[in-house]
Amino acid sequence: MSDKTSSVSLPTHGVDSSDVDALSIKGRVTINDIARLANVSKKTVSRVINDSPLVREETRQKVKAVIEAYGFRPDPQARALAFRRSFLIGMIYDNPNPQYVVNIQRGILDVLETTDHQLVLQPTNRSAEDYYDRIRRFIENHRPTGLILTPSISEDEDLAAMLRELDCHYVRVASVDLDEPGKLVRTDDAAGAAEAARHLARLGHTKIAHISGPRSFRSVHQRLFGFREGLSEFGLELDPALLIEGGYNFETGMNAAEDLLTRRDRPTAIFAGNDEMAIGVYTAARKVGLNIPDDVSVVGFDDTPMASRIWPSLTTVRLQIRDMGREAANTLLHAVSEGDMPRRSERFTPEILLRESSAPPST
Amino acid sequence: MSDKTSSVSLPTHGVDSSDVDALSIKGRVTINDIARLANVSKKTVSRVINDSPLVREETRQKVKAVIEAYGFRPDPQARALAFRRSFLIGMIYDNPNPQYVVNIQRGILDVLETTDHQLVLQPTNRSAEDYYDRIRRFIENHRPTGLILTPSISEDEDLAAMLRELDCHYVRVASVDLDEPGKLVRTDDAAGAAEAARHLARLGHTKIAHISGPRSFRSVHQRLFGFREGLSEFGLELDPALLIEGGYNFETGMNAAEDLLTRRDRPTAIFAGNDEMAIGVYTAARKVGLNIPDDVSVVGFDDTPMASRIWPSLTTVRLQIRDMGREAANTLLHAVSEGDMPRRSERFTPEILLRESSAPPST
DNA sequence: GCTGGTATGACACCGGTTACCATTACGTGG
């Protein structure tokens, strides 16, 4: 551990100007080394690194060659200090399902891989007392390049306002339209839900129930809206009695389904707001002795791994989560480099995956 | 932005010494402000921050009070530059299941929350060409405080060697004993598998098959070893014909089970190396018209969310993943602060969860 | 000759830490 290296030639970290050779560089290659080797000032090297136009092409080539030759990589910490911002991207989320978290992470990392940025995680608890404080502290302490917010955090307007006040770039991944199109990666949940409705209507179902997620999630209204839309195209409408609010989890899905399926006039199809609740429907159906899809068709939303592996496999709607992660990262980096110039962001339309859990109603 | 503050007493960026008041602080509170306000040198403040013993108790209290009063937080970037290491912990993993990733992350973050460290993700592809290079670059560029390696990355001795050579602290989460007990969070997969074996043997099964993970994973041998152990306690042994190597995924589990279950002398119980393959067994059983658990008992490993939600619910072995994440982070931080003094790390013994998929064999 | 734009470099600075030196406090022997 004692670090008394050498009483050697080099007094400070600078290298003898008399000894202009690779061999004289000890340890890490710094911008000073490059400057000396290329016979320019460190500022010029800095300009080259940062793609400043204020460098003659010839000089630029020369410097780049030296950088290349010595494998110089500017120190992220030093840049962070000088730039007064770190090259970190924070991902803020509040306990969505693991599949979602991991896929968004992958998508973001797909993009960051090609940059100098690192992804740091900031799971939070939206109902915690210090929810805002923690995020604020993170930003003030680390000055991240930006944040990526996922549902339902992304729907929090107060948070967005705070971020603007803190001059912190951010991108929201959400299923609803927000005021800031340039900072939004929009998933079209409504379109997905509409697809589900059409599919069931097309099969001939008319008594179609919906187990929604909690009303406090704005995405829930999107899915509900789209579902109604899809039904209306077939002249159907959602019977209020067949709409039950669940909690986006297994238990509530099961309970709601048990309620629905034990009614005298039970529905022949159930569209669950997510796959977890759909799996709950499976369990309820078994409990009350009904068969899927013969007695009741089930459609989910999310395409979790479970959906394709359960029996019968679950017809569901797939969000393109990893793609959205990529898009979010790209949008964020774009906003940072272009100074918030809005960027035409694509909208991600989910696709419906037809599997075994849906079939025409038995007459 | 123009920063020409004062031609006053303090030449550098310090603030007027005549104006010792909170109001004189512009922008972020720095160590200089604290030093001035506390009437000590910045060096002394630095000593207080870093818990140096070379500060009189009285002085320490005084400085701490000022720090507290002004909510001073030392700039992580600046410290990183000066310390020549960033306050980042890298988590390196190679595509384990999402549930695992998320739970480990949670555990790690539980601990980091209370420190100045951030968690950055480094998913890799162990079979990629630049696998080592990428990790090396990350370390050289960012000088993280340390790394946490999860299976199967954690079993890679070459990687560990490289990290030692780079003077990079690390902790491995693994199911096998490695040479460095101080850097290991050990999960006792063997004990879990033994539990599974005992459970099935106790139920009266004698023809018990095992679908293992790929042999290249060292954990697979642990599970296999433990399974044999457990069987032997009941005077049973694993028939080589009933051992099939799978790939830790749904398809291979299904194929292996289809093979096993269509034999004339089929096993009455199957222990799958993980839940995903166990779900594959479910599907195969349905395909060949066998009932779980009446015709065949199934036991998995992992307790993924699916396990409790599928029907019939899956008897499986639960690893304490989040706890292991916590332990890994604690071990790492301990190693860093104590200079690798080995730390007695607890061993995590998995528990078996008895559910509906296992029952006595039908006679 | 003056103006203006381009390319480059000198120097201070980002906010901490360490190296080294100066000062102070304290215990001891004469």
Add this chain to the structure above:
DNA sequence: CCACGTAATGGTAACCGGTGTCATACCAGC
């Protein structure tokens, strides 16, 4: 009680490795 050695403490300057500001040198056009 004084001189002195040693430990405890605090100050100054340099440094970590980059970037910003501003001055300057150069060249073209009016």
